[in-house]
Amino acid sequence: MKLLTRNRTTADHHQVDGGRRRSSLAATVAPASVEVTPRFLRVGDGYAATLVVTGYPAEVGPAWLEPLLSWPGRLDLSLHIDPLPAPVAASRLRNQRARFESSRRADERHGRLADPFVEAAADDAAELAQRLARGVAKLFRVGLYLTVHARTEPELLAACAQVKAAAASTLIEVQPATWRHLPGWTTTLPLASDNLQMRRTMDTQALAAAFPLASADLPAPLPGDPPTTGGVLYGVNPDSQGIVWWDRWAQENHNSVVLARSGAGKSYFVKLDVLRNLYQGMQVVVIDPEDEYTRLADAVGGSIVRLGRPGVKINPLDLPAGDNRPDVLTRRGLFLHTLISVLLGHEPPPAERAALDRAILAVYRRAGITADPATHHRPAPLLKDLTAILHADGEEAGRQLAARLAPWAAGSFSALFDAPTTTRPDGHLVVWSLRHLPDELRTVGTLLALDAIWRSVDTPGRARLATRRLVVVDEAWLLLRDGQGAKFLFTMSKAARKRNAGLSMITQDVADVLGTDLGQAVVSNAATQILLKQAPQAIDNLADAFGLTAGERRMLLSARIGHGLLICGTQRTAFESISSPAEHRLATTTPSDLVGFDDGEEEP
Incomplete structure (x- = not known):
């Protein structure tokens, strides 16, 4: 074990000496001490370890380094690239092809079966030689190194294990730079110096795909585009800790669909969305089967229509x-x-x-x-x-x-x-409560409420375009399981955009939504799609309908309450719902959270 120290007081004296100003600058920015051990470095008050990429997948796609770049911890990734001159590249490739051909002929001469790995490598080398001869591709010597940082030694070991797992998810093999962590650390510093020299030959296509052209966050406006001005806070991205800010009104249509199993936090998320849209002066109408929105309506001065109560017709x-x-x-x-x-x-x-x-x-x-x-x-x-x-x-x-x-x-x-x-309710928030209707009238009550809402939205003249309206249908499966009700909901979802309205559908029964053509049409007509925690029985249908990757499937199966996936066309990002204490008070339905709330008791 070596201990390297640098005295900052000595560095101050170096500044006086004009001939040693470069070393004084290094002394200023360098850590006070570096402790070198076989397994890690202790740099200042933290720990660091360098991992070297020694194995690569046979084929890579765009942004194949994204799992490493989006790892939530502190990770320094360094990519060292040295171009190979065309004559040198051609000579090395010719020698490599000769070795492959020699192996194939030796197997054939001794009557052995052809090695499929050698056959595949020979074909790839021949294809690369043709592209190199035509000038379509070039060869590079590439070194890829990762330095993981942590506060303590146990945290460093856990972080290295997580980085290895993230690398293994894309078939990348990494090994620790044992006894060479100091050269590894300096290799990942922005000094353009590769002190490990563990290189791999890559062509132009594979190298271009390694650059971080993908991000865990939603894309920012392109240079020259006007900045976005609308939208509401959906939460934070658990992968990058970035803000997930979404404007449904800027999409090709204003509809949204929220699919999740019971208890995944879908109503909590929708109530936060409703509250934040109300902040911006929008009119919101909610069809509420279980009286989950009444506390919110009381708090903001909204109107409540309790269908099924005596005298409500x-x-x-x-x-x-x-x-x-x-x-x-x-x-x-x-x-x-x-x-x-x-x-x-x-x-x-x-x-x-x-x-x-x-x-x-x-x-x-x-x-x-x-x-x-x-x-x-x-x-x-x-x-x-x-x-x-x-x-x-x-x-x-x-x-x-x-x-x-x-x-x-x-x-x-x-x-x-x-x-x-x-009753003819009006106002900035109207809640149609179906809690007191018998089960036989729930579907009819939902349809009547939607009809009353649609009549208020579909008013003639330009006055209806002055205010945006958001229509929230909680437990939409009540209508989607009925053919005529699903047709009415589908027609409303198609016509809402032209009336400056958006339809938000929430359901926990994925089978009723995706099991029929009308249900699939309603989902596909929603530009904003929210997926929260899913049941294993429904994940296959959901993955086929939304084109989920294997990682997204695992994330939705193991997601915590309030964690989900936002999908809009080719854009998708993970998010976690967040709320202020006042918003949480109005949105939560957890009995333990409602203890002590004066307005949390159900109205008799």
Whole structure:
């Protein structure tokens, strides 16, 4: 073991001596002491060890050094490159090909099977010789060295093991520079000096792919492009500790989808997204199946519509207020067809659909409502009026449909539809709570809430473009599992962008989303895609749908709460949700965190 010391006081004297100013500069920036051992260096108050890359994969892709460059610890990576003159490169390559050919002929002469490794190496050498002769490629002598830094010796050993594992993930073999850590450390300093001289010959293509052209963070604006001004904080990148700042409104569409298993933190993340969009003056509407957003709405002065509570009524036959377009009655009739299909659980047969269409037109005429916009202010009929006309229909199909709709018109499930609409919420945040609806009405309640939201978004005139609107559908599988409901959600996702609105869908049932063509279409129509922790049973379908790499699959299977992957086209980055104490108070649903919150108790 050697101990090298440098006295800074002596260096100060060197500064006086004009002939030794270079050594005084080195003394100023150098550490106070360097302790050399066979396994590591002690540099100042820290520890360092150098690893030498001794084995490379047979084939490499772009940014093949990215796993090492994105390692979260302190790592100095040094790449020493010396070009080989063309005559020297050609001579060495010719000798190498001669050795390969000699081995092949020796195996053939002795009747041995051909060595597949020699065959592959000979073919690669022949191809490289042709490219070298044409001037397409050049050869270089390359040395790759890594110096790992840590505070203590145990931390250094653990860090070296992690770096070896990261290198092994890309088939790179590293070995410690035992007894040579001091030359290794100086090799990785910016001195352009390779004191280890452990080189490997590479061609232009492999060397170009080694440069760090990829990053764990989202790409920054190109030089000359205007800086980004919008967006919200999604969290921090656990790989680089960089900020993940995302603007959904700057993408090709404003929709997003959040897929995660139960308990992965998807609602927590969405609530933070909602709160931060509210900071920027946007209007947000949430469909909340489990009363998870009510504390947030109370805190910011939002409105809450509790469907299923006594006195809360929604009339699906209402016409949009203030909409004077000539086809408004036709569009309302088409929605009623969708609603009836959802109530019945399937699309009615053709005869019943024809009877339903006749009854829709007749019920509005009986209420005095026609295509004339001047009649649209009159009170709308109710669902029980529609079933009464169906019951009086001259055909058997109409009477059968009326009998099937009886539970919702005048039976056990009629409490939501048996009176005119009692609430028309408005404001910067509106929460449609479905907690008090029976399970049989959850899908219908989601559809009615979406319809009311869409009517507020799809208002004629330029006034609707003045304010951005974000529509959040939590537990979207309630609609996606139903054919007609999925069609309505898909249509809304396609048309929202033109109305300056964005649709955010959250679900924990990946099978219902990716198991149907409509579900896949809804996901593909969302420019912003968020994947949090996934179940092993769903990861294969998810990997095929989103083109996940093996590393991304492992990350999603082992992700902690709030950790996930942001995907937008070819851009993707990992992130961890972060929040302030005030935001955490409004977003958390963990019972232990809610203890002591005055507003954390459920409303009776």
